[in-house]
Each structure stands twice: as structure tokens, then as C-alpha cells.
Amino acid sequence: MHIPVLQKEVINYLAPQSNQNFVDTTFGQGGHSLAILEKNKPDGKVLGIEFDPKLYEKFTIYNFQFSSNFQFSNRLILKNDSYVNLKKIVQEYNFRPISGILFDLGISSWHLEKSERGFSFRKKDEILDMRYNPEKTSLTAQDILNQWNKKEIEKILREYGEEKFAKRIAENIIELRIRKPIKTTSDLVRIIDKVVPASHLRSVTRTFQALRIAVNNELNNLKISLPQSLEILNHGGRIVVISFHSLEDRIVKNFFKENKKRGYLKILTKKPITPTKKELQRNPKARSAKLRAAVKI
Numbered sequence: 321m322h323i324p325v326l327q328k329e330v331i332n333y334l335a336p337q338s339n340q341n342f343v344d345t346t347f348g349q350g351g352h353s354l355a356i357l358e359k360n361k362p363d364g365k366v367l368g369i370e371f372d373p374k375l376y377e378k379f380t381i382y383n384f385q386f387s388s389n390f391q392f393s394n395r396l397i398l399k400n401d402s403y404v405n406l407k408k409i410v411q412e413y414n415f416r417p418i419s420g421i422l423f424d425l426g427i428s429s430w431h432l433e434k435s436e437r438g439f440s441f442r443k444k445d446e447i448l449d450m451r452y453n454p455e456k457t458s459l460t461a462q463d464i465l466n467q468w469n470k471k472e473i474e475k476i477l478r479e480y481g482e483e484k485f486a487k488r489i490a491e492n493i494i495e496l497r498i499r500k501p502i503k504t505t506s507d508l509v510r511i512i513d514k515v516v517p518a519s520h521l522r523s524v525t526r527t528f529q530a531l532r533i534a535v536n537n538e539l540n541n542l543k544i545s546l547p548q549s550l551e552i553l554n555h556g557g558r559i560v561v562i563s564f565h566s567l568e569d570r571i572v573k574n575f576f577k578e579n580k581k582r583g584y585l586k587i588l589t590k591k592p593i594t595p596t597k598k599e600l601q602r603n604p605k606a607r608s609a610k611l612r613a614a615v616k617i
């Protein structure tokens with residue numbers, strides 16, 4: 321089960337009131353949405369967007385139609401799509417006025433532990449796919465590793481993985497894939513192991529993260545969606561973003577700053593909010609989370 325990150329802080333900054341509507345752009349297993357639905361009773365709604373079709377079917381549909389969460393199902397609209405299409409989705413459901421929009425970026429525990437798409441280096445011999453939506457995305461992690469040139473691979477490892485051994489790992493990938501295509505999580509771990517034996521776990525984590533970000537075009541998606549969220553939000557409505565990567569956080573920070581200058585946003589978090597020690601003890605996966613919030617003026 322995915323433990324929602326910065327749950328209390330999300331509610332604090334979104335500040336949901338009775339009968340207000342919210343968009344959860346990264347619904348996942350619905351942890352944050354449920355907390356909002358508790359607060360915006362009796363008639364407030366949540367529009368939840370989730371790009372992964374399997375996760376959408378498994379948790380969203382099942383959980384809200386057949387379980388104790390059924391009580392919320394008449395106030396919850398679910399859509400299997402990308403938040404890149406945020407404006408279009410909101411128009412499709414005529415979902416207005418909107419008092420708050422949440423982005424909880426990145427990956428859910430289900431992807432790492434259950435998806436069998438090679439997101440986690442801890443899973444042996446899974447095929448390196450890493451797409452959130454295999455039906456709508458064609459590029460896989462295998463494609464990058466076996467088809468991209470050295471410079472391109474090095475670039476994503478350095479930029480998205482902030483990996484200092486990027487060049488050596490990329491060189492090794494090119495050298496070894498001639499002999500045998502890189503197909504599984506274990507193939508990739510072995511390659512990194514050869515290059516950086518000492519602190520190899522960190523490099524493995526960073527390399528897997530870099531590939532996932534590249535496969536799913538995550539930074540670009542965020543850049544496309546933030547302006548849409550500002551456009552569809554009601555005056556006085558709030559945008560809350562939880563990011564897990566310094567480049568994501570920079571995109572959010574700059575977006576907020578620019579729109580503060582233009583007189584469209586008031587920033588509510590001077591510095592990003594991070595998890596408390598207590599939360600990290602309970603959920604170590606939250607360690608790189610940063611929350612930023614702003615209100616539309």
C-alpha cells in the first residue's frame with residue numbers, strides 16, 4: 321500500500337472547505353483524495369487523474385466502487401489520462417469552480433513493488449520497461465539503453481540522475497550492449513556494478529530514476545501542466561506540488577516566482593516544506609519530498 325506523503329501538510333495548504341471542488345492530478349491509490357473528500361463534505365467533489373491504466377483499474381475503480389470507500393464514490397470522478405491534458409479533462413467533465421489542484425509527482429509504491437515493469441533494481445530479472453502507461457507511451461527503458469547513443473545516455477544520467485559516474489556508466493552500456501542487449505533490471509545492475517563498485521547502490525538508484533524520468537517525459541509534462549492548472553483554478557484557489565527531484569522542484573519554484581511577478585500567484589511556502597522526522601521514521605520513501613504551495617490572486 322502506498323503511504324501518502326506529507327498528508328497533513330497537503331490538507332493544510334489546500335485548505336479544503338465544505339462543498340469545494342479539487343483536482344488530484346496524480347491519483348495513485350487515492351490517499352490524498354480520500355483526505356480531501358473527508359474535508360469537503362457534503363457536496364464537494366474530487367476529480368482524480370491517473371495515467372497508469374493498470375493502477376487505475378486495480379485501485380481506483382475497485383477501491384472506490386466496491387469497498388468501504390464507496391461512501392465517497394458519488395463525489396469522486398476518476399479519469400485514466402495524463403495531467404498533460406488537465407485543461408481538456410476539466411472541460412470534458414465541466415468540473416468548475418476549482419478550489420485546489422494537487423500534484424504528487426513521481427512513482428507509487430505499487431510501481432516499485434508490484435507492476436513488474438522494471439522500476440525497481442531490487443526486483444531481479446524484470447524487463448526494463450518503466451512506462452506508466454504502456455498503452456499510450458512507446459519509448460521504454462530498454463529502447464534508451466539499447467538504441468540511444470553514448471552522449472544521449474550520458475546526458476540523461478547526468479541531468480535526471482545527477483550521477484557523477486554518468487560518462488563511465490554510459491560507456492559501459494555502449495560496450496556491453498554490442499555483445500548482449502540490455503533487457504532486465506539485473507543486466508543493468510551488473511553494468512553499474514562494474515563501473516562503480518564502492519558506492520554502487522546510490523548509482524543504481526540514480527540510474528533507474530533517470531531512465532524513468534526520461535521514459536515518461538516527466539519534467540516536460542510538469543512544465544506543460546503547471547500553466548494549465550493556473551488557468552483553470554478559481555481566484556483564491558490553491559496549487560500544491562510535491563516533488564521528489566531537484567529539477568522538478570526548480571520547475572515549480574520558477575513557475576511560482578514568475579507568476580508572482582506577473583501578479584497571478586501569491587506564494588504560501590517561502591521555502592519548500594519537507595517531511596518531519598516522525599514521518600520519515602514511518603515512511604523513509606518520503607525522504608526527498610518537497611512541497612510548495614501558492615494561491616491564485
Ligand SMILES: C[S@@+](CC[C@H](N)C(=O)[O-])C[C@H]1O[C@@H](n2cnc3c(N)ncnc32)[C@H](O)[C@@H]1O
Nearest residue numbers: 324346348349350351352371402403424426427
Ligand atoms: C506519488 S504517486 C501518487 C500517490 C497518491 N497521491 C496517493 O496518495 O496514493 C504518483 C502517481 O502519478 C501517476 N502519474 C505519473 N505521471 C502521470 C501523468 N502524466 N498523469 C497522471 N498521472 C501520472 C503515477 O502513475 C502514480 O500513480
